[in-house]
Amino acid sequence: TFPEEDEGFSHWFEGARVRSYGSARPLDFPSRSRIDLLQHMGLETSIRVKWYVEGQTELGFLLAELGSTRDSQIEVVNRKGKFAGAAVVDLWEELRRDKAAERFSMISADYDVPVNHEAVQRMAREDLIVGYVAINDPDFEFANFDLDELIQAAIMYDETDPESPIDSRELLERADWSGIRTGREFDERYQKLHGSTRRSLKGERWGSVLFSMDFPRVRKDGTERPVWTAIYM
Numbered sequence: 001t002f003p004e005e006d007e008g009f010s011h012w013f014e015g016a017r018v019r020s021y022g023s024a025r026p027l028d029f030p031s032r033s034r035i036d037l038l039q040h041m042g043l044e045t046s047i048r049v050k051w052y053v054e055g056q057t058e059l060g061f062l063l064a065e066l067g068s069t070r071d072s073q074i075e076v077v078n079r080k081g082k083f084a085g086a087a088v089v090d091l092w093e094e095l096r097r098d099k100a101a102e103r104f105s106m107i108s109a110d111y112d113v114p115v116n117h118e119a120v121q122r123m124a125r126e127d128l129i130v131g132y133v134a135i136n137d138p139d140f141e142f143a144n145f146d147l148d149e150l151i152q153a154a155i156m157y158d159e160t161d162p163e164s165p166i167d168s169r170e171l172l173e174r175a176d177w178s179g180i181r182t183g184r185e186f187d188e189r190y191q192k193l194h195g196s197t198r199r200s201l202k203g204e205r206w207g208s209v210l211f212s213m214d215f216p217r218v219r220k221d222g223t224e225r226p227v228w229t230a231i232y233m
Contacts, residue, residue, distance in 0.1 A: 048073040049131065050098055051106040052091065054116070055081055057183070058108055058140045058227075060207025065231060083109055083116035091119075095128040104131040108230065112138040112182060134230040141183035141210075144225045149215055151177065154190055157201065157209045168194070 017024045022036025038044035051074055053059055059078045066072040083091060098105045107129060109116045123129055136143035141150060151172050158168040175193050180186050187201045217228045 045070050045073065047075045047103055049075070049104045049106060050094070051076045051108070052079050052083075052094070053077065053108045054079060054083075054110050054113075054136070054140065055202065056204045057202060057207040057210070058136075060204035060209075061140075061211045061227065062207075062231075063204070064208045064211035081113065081116070083107075083113075084119040085115070088119050088122075092123065092126075092128060095123060099128070099130055105129050106131045106134070106230065106233070108134045108136060108140070110136050110139040111143075132230060132233040134226055136226060138181065139183045140227070141186060142181065144227045145210065145215065146219070147177055147180060147186075149213070150186055153206075153210050153213050154186075154201065156213060157206060158198070160209065 017026065020037065020040050021033045023029055023033050026033035026037070035044060035046075047069065051062065053062065053076060056078060059076055062076045066074050066076065069075050077094075079087070079091070095105050105128075107120055107123075109120050111117055117135060120129075120133060120135070124133065145153070155169050155172055158166050158172075171193060172190075175189070177186075177189060180189055183202070190201055191198060215225075218224050
């Protein structure tokens with residue numbers, strides 16, 4: 001902060017040191033200033049966000065959008081549907097570690113699993129979540145896509161199967177999908193229509209196919225799909 005520190009080469013404008021180094025006197029706290037400097041230079045690659053998701057479908061969608069953890073600085077963690085019961089202890093510890101490391105925490109849970117939804121509410125009341133919570137009502141598929149879109153995605157899923165691709169357009173478009181309200185029901189009807197010859201849609205590839213369909217981020221009713229709202233956050 002002495003004038004001679006700046007006069008040798010150029011002048012530091014007021015506040016410029018803080019923007020560049022995180023402190024007006026960076027050498028007083030080198031460990032903290034080092035992180036701010038690396039971020040300023042685009043060289044800091046540590047995890048800034050941990051995103052805890054319900055299952056593989058959402059995992060596949062997010063990995064397709066976010067890319068590598070190194071580039072996005074977002075680590076997507078598949079909780080495999082475990083947010084409550086014995087698993088809640090492990091998640092609480094993860095959230096505590098996020099706070100201690102000054103990482104943001106994001107949680108995506110399905111509303112149709114009441115115990116998971118209630119567990120996330122308790123975590124919020126305990127002030128464990130510094131970040132964003134996305135509750136998919138009723139689940140990831142039907143919170144973000146309508147029935148016709150899921151049918152088109154299932155057709156693409158069959159066409160791009162790396163092991164046994166098939167053309168199922170006529171079968172799936174003409175099928176009776178009445179009464180389908182959740183992703184699980186959709187998956188069960190899909191397998192039944194195929195005579196149980198196809199694998200379950202619940203998986204990482206199913207999530208990546210949903211992403212590849214490139215559906216508009218704003219739906220016909222003018223609302224934004226919740227997954228994109230969460231990604232923006």
